[in-house]
Ligand code: SF4
């Protein structure tokens with residue numbers, strides 16, 4: 001079992017989640033983060049940190065796409081453990097539905 005970052009994160013990318021993770025699970029893409037399911041210990045600490053409720057448990061209906069995407073890109077994108085620079089238009093993307101179309105497979109900078 002693991003927690004999963006879903007499309008609500010895309011282009012918001014607040015990064016508050018990375019501060020609290022005890023096992024450094026987060027990996028950075030150009031416009032979202034993902035959780036490595038092999039490192040997540042299901043502590044749930046990151047869930048209330050996200051201002052856009054982008055982190056869910058992997059038993060949520062319809063989460064399979066994002067679960068697979070997290071597992072895949074966590075092995076490709078760099079680790080992130082500290083909050084970086086927010087996207088300038090981060091707030092504008094809060095609550096925008098179905099942001100899958102804006103997903104970028106490019107890696108972020110990491111730290
Ligand atoms: Fe890290 Fe815990 Fe969130 Fe998993 S649930 S990503 S271990 S903070």
Ligand code: F3S
Pocket residue numbers: 005008009010012013014015016017018032033049050051052053054055
């Ligand atoms: Fe994304 Fe929320 Fe973390 S917007 S970067 S999952 S705090």
